[in-house]
Amino acid sequence: MPDCTVVVISYNDAARLPRAVRSVLRQSLRDLEVIIADDASTDATPEVAARLVASDPRVRYLRRESNSGGCGAPRNDGIDAASAPYVMFLDSDDELPKHACKSLLAEIERTGADFVSGQISRLFESTGRLHPYYPTLFARRRVIEGIREEPEMFLDS
Incomplete structure (x- = not known):
């Protein structure tokens, strides 16, 4: 498996x-x-x-x-x-x-979390440059206890 x-x-x-x-x-x-x-x-x-x-x-x-x-x-x-x-x-x-x-x-x-998420970067094809998406959201490592603590984690990227 x-x-x-x-x-x-x-x-x-x-x-x-x-x-x-x-x-x-x-x-x-x-x-x-x-x-x-x-x-x-x-x-x-x-x-x-x-x-x-x-x-x-x-x-x-x-x-x-x-x-x-x-x-x-x-x-x-x-x-x-x-x-x-x-x-x-x-x-x-x-x-x-x-x-x-x-x-x-x-x-x-x-x-032991139920799920994890990592930094997302957007590639702008016109320039070839990568830009972090929601950089403040991933500025530091942390464990959150639920959606109310960090609702931005559940935004559609």
């Missing part, structure tokens, strides 16, 4: 999907699985996903029959299919830093 499942959701994003999946496969935590959860794409996403599945046994592909109109349903599909005790989400237009899975897994095991 893998240590972590990373659910990569995608809708009509065949061009960027490989980069997102490769960022997961290149993690320093090797014992993981990738589930591509396709929200009924009408572009080349199914063909691109098939190539990714063929390239690495850790990659699986799920495709919804009809578009859900949001992120929740494909993420839930990925959760239902996950075989690891821990699940992470990644959008097809995002990438994970090399040690993201290992660092977050170590933190959840160290603290």
Whole structure:
């Protein structure tokens, strides 16, 4: 059983999907699985996903029959299919830093928390620059006791 499942959701994003999946496969935590959860794409996403599945046994592909109109349903599909005790989400237009899975897994095991979160950086493709998203939220390490203590943790990034 893998240590972590990373659910990569995608809708009509065949061009960027490989980069997102490769960022997961290149993690320093090797014992993981990738589930591509396709929200009924009408572009080349199914063909691109098939190539990714063929390239690495850790990659699986799920495709919804009809578009859900949001992120929740494909993420839930990925959760239902996950075989690891821990699940992470990644959008097809995002990438994970090399040690993201290992660092977050170590933190959840160290603290016994129900979930963990790490700093998110946004890449501005026009300039190639990374900018922290909510830098004050991740300015220091801490354990919070509930949503009321830090509701910003639950904002959609």
